[in-house]
Amino acid sequence: xxxxxxxxxxxxxxxxxxxxxxxxxxxxxxxxxxxxxxxxxxxxxxxxxxxxxxxxxxxxxxxxxxxxxxxxxxxxxxxxxxxxxxxxxxxxxxxxxxxxxxxxxxxxxxxxxxxxxxxxxxxxxxxxxxxxxxxxxxxxxxxxxxxxxxx
Amino acid sequence: xxxxxxxxxxxxxxxxxxxxxxxxxxxxxxxxxxxxxxxxxxxxxxxxxxxxxxxxxxxxxxxxxxxxxxxxxxxxxxxxxxxxxxxxxxxxxxxxxxxxxxxxxxxxxxxxxxxxxxxxxxxxxxxxxxxxxxxxxxxxxxxxxxxxxxx
DNA sequence: CTAAACAACGCAAATGATTCGCATTTGAGT
DNA sequence: ACTCAAATGCGAATCATTTGCGTTGTTTAG
Numbered sequence: 001x002x003x004x005x006x007x008x009x010x011x012x013x014x015x016x017x018x019x020x021x022x023x024x025x026x027x028x029x030x031x032x033x034x035x036x037x038x039x040x041x042x043x044x045x046x047x048x049x050x051x052x053x054x055x056x057x058x059x060x061x062x063x064x065x066x067x068x069x070x071x072x073x074x075x076x077x078x079x080x081x082x083x084x085x086x087x088x089x090x091x092x093x094x095x096x097x098x099x100x101x102x103x104x105x106x107x108x109x110x111x112x113x114x115x116x117x118x119x120x121x122x123x124x125x126x127x128x129x130x131x132x133x134x135x136x137x138x139x140x141x142x143x144x145x146x147x148x149x150x151x
Numbered sequence: 152x153x154x155x156x157x158x159x160x161x162x163x164x165x166x167x168x169x170x171x172x173x174x175x176x177x178x179x180x181x182x183x184x185x186x187x188x189x190x191x192x193x194x195x196x197x198x199x200x201x202x203x204x205x206x207x208x209x210x211x212x213x214x215x216x217x218x219x220x221x222x223x224x225x226x227x228x229x230x231x232x233x234x235x236x237x238x239x240x241x242x243x244x245x246x247x248x249x250x251x252x253x254x255x256x257x258x259x260x261x262x263x264x265x266x267x268x269x270x271x272x273x274x275x276x277x278x279x280x281x282x283x284x285x286x287x288x289x290x291x292x293x294x295x296x297x298x299x300x301x302x
Numbered sequence: 303c304t305a306a307a308c309a310a311c312g313c314a315a316a317t318g319a320t321t322c323g324c325a326t327t328t329g330a331g332t
Numbered sequence: 333a334c335t336c337a338a339a340t341g342c343g344a345a346t347c348a349t350t351t352g353c354g355t356t357g358t359t360t361a362g
Contacts, residue, residue: 236320
């Protein structure tokens with residue numbers, strides 16, 4: 001059983017967002033709702049540009065940036081970095097800490113989620129050996145997908 | 152025995168760079184020499200800005216960018232990405248493919264090299280399961296170093 | 303030895319992602 | 333509905349990186 005099968009968690013409800021926002025003196029606004037809905041409709045990490053493009057409501061790009069930062073602080077979304085200089089965000093399901101990895105095709109940029117994370121033991125070992133605390137890691141795989149191998 | 156103990160390889164000589172450049176109709180110039188010397192004097196990945204700053208010869212920042220891209224293509228240096236939006240480069244020793252990882256302090260940004268890479272088997276498994284070829288990975292660890300724990 | 307041919311450089315301007323300032327709008331509670 | 337702080341939209345600023353181009357310095361053909 002994978003450590004984080006977040007795809008089987010119940011997706012967060014917009015009403016939950018509303019409640020958590022109010023509890024923090026924040027507001028449940030159109031753009032924030034729109035951003036969350038766009039993320040909920042996509043299973044893979046999205047760039048801010050893409051989120052903005054799918055947000056038909058015509059809200060400002062800067063607003064999407066601000067909304068995603070807020071959602072990240074609230075741990076409703078998680079930021080991923082595929083090393084191409086563009087941040088990507090993924091919606092977190094309830095109870096998911098978002099710790100997982102991806103296999104990214106260097107040809108067509110398609111993305112596969114990797115649920116397994118065998119890195120726990122190594123993480124602890126590396127922390128202990130170097131006297132570090134609260135060690136985490138970022139890990140992504142890159143390769144050529146079946147389709148791109150044909151070309 | 153670690154898979155890549157590149158610190159025990161003989162460092163590349165400037166004359167080797169000169170030879171490889173000439174063989175490729177490229178030129179062995181002051182800035183390229185300076186960049187390589189700066190990298191050789193530092194054991195950890197350096198940002199382009201830092202390389203530029205240590206290059207006393209006063210060469211242009213754009214030239215440092217170009218020199219590092221060239222050295223990367225020639226596989227004399229390797230690019231690392233610590234997820235902060237700034238590229239970092241490390242000199243490769245002879246015979247080193249540069250595949251290793253880092254443990255980075257989130258407090259003071261100090262860097263420790265991690266020679267071990269236990270990820271080979273997983274890499275193959277993930278490649279096979281998804282039909283991908285030529286799979287590689289990027290892995291970096293983040294935590295709080297002993298010094299920064301005191302504060 | 304000289305000149306054409308070309309690689310690199312320096313400088314400045316362009317790009318792309320992200321952030322910020324600020325006037326205006328709007329959600330949430332009274 | 334009224335009020336007020338939080339959010340938005342818009343434009344301008346910032347930061348890393350790239351590019352265009354005129355100039356300089358080598359290399360090579362004659």
